[in-house]
Ligand SMILES: Nc1nc2c(ncn2[C@@H]2O[C@H](COP(=O)(O)OP(=O)(O)O)[C@@H](O)[C@H]2O)c(=O)[nH]1
């Protein structure tokens with residue numbers, strides 16, 4: 332996780348690669364993480380998508396709150412963007428994505444017909460998004476077999492292959508990589524919590540105290556039910572209690588707060604804390 336270094340050379344290369352792919356396609360399927368759908372988007376994609384069908388897929392919606400999922404879907408709809416919440420592990424929500432693609436295919440078909448084009452080529456789509464939002468998993472799920480490697484290392488897929496999704500709809504088998512747009516500290520923290528950013532950018536200390544703050548203010552039941560922590564604002568005290576609860580002890584029986592920090596962050600990233608939404612519209 333976080334093994335991609337966002338230095339300018341890579342950014343420029345990623346941008347060029349996307350620009351090349353955009354020439355080939357009719358539809359952009361943009362993936363974002365449902366736990367922080369705004370922080371995990373790159374708004375530049377709106378400009379890139381100009382003139383094309385643009386579908387926003389909020390992945391990992393099994394890890395975000397249901398109420399947040401609804402709020403975000405409505406929010407994006409109000410901005411004119413078709414959005415769908417999916418759980419890529421089970422395929423829940425993928426039917427909506429497929430019906431949005433079918434709609435786009437029918438529109439293209441009609442347009443081609445009006446122009447008198449007889450040899451109609453398929454509707455072509457590109458999956459894109461920042462690291463770790465589920466691009467490879469999405470492509471695999473569409474292909475229904477493992478054709479693209481999943482994992483946390485961006486850029487494992489090479490070459491250009493098309494996957495036939497359904498009659499007249501094709502998907503480029505390698506995703507377009509976008510860099511995260513870090514507009515403020517809030518976005519940086521969200522991205523770091525999601526594991527979509529190099530872990531060295533924000534230190535573990537800062538990240539943990541942020542997460543504990545979020546849990547305390549919005550999800551106190553998670554701290555109490557999972558670790559027996561009640562009404563405790565002090566980060567170090569919370570970490571001590573978690574360490575004791577998880578039996579993470581140093582020599583002499585002192586709680587190992589360093590281990591507890593990494594454990595808490597990993598638990599959040601893996602969805603083990605329960606459903607948490609980091610940001611809401613507005
Ligand atoms: N719980 C959950 N995990 C997901 C979902 N989509 C992807 N993942 C996991 O997120 C990690 C990153 O996914 P991957 O497809 O490699 O992301 P990419 O970097 O955008 O290609 C993997 O461990 C996936 O199993 C989802 O909808 N729900």
Ligand SMILES: [Mg+2]
Pocket residue numbers: 466467468480481482484485486487
């Ligand atoms: Mg990938």
